[in-house]
Amino acid sequence: MRMLFILVVLTGCGAQPAPQFFGATRTDVVRDGRSYTVYQKGDAVEVIRLGYARRGQHQAIRATMIGLIPEVTGCTAIANSLQGDSGEMRGRLRCPKPAP
Helix, strand or coil: CHHHHHHHHHHCCCCCCCHHHCCCEEEEEEECCEEEEEEEECCEEEEEEECCCCCCCHHHHHHHHHHHHHHHHCCEECHHHCEECCCEEEEEEECCCCCC
16 A cells, blocks of 8 residues: 555656756647656756657657757757656757847
8 A cells, every 4th residue: 555655646746857957947848649848947958758658669759859959948959968868868958149
């Protein structure tokens, strides 16, 4: 019974950012029926996939996650900074300078 309680509590947590993204802007997105959460804080980004992925889906999911970064943040992901997998990915951003 105790394990069931713990499982229910953890399931209700949803996407939680890494500690360095506490206070970040959160955007929830659905693509191809799959849910993602994107956190942006300054020039850093974290993308989290929600839900289960079967074998053979991970490469396409990772490509979707990379594609969400410029769409959601308006910035370009620095390719060699991206780390992670199809469940969670973090990286740095190159954002356009604001107009004076």
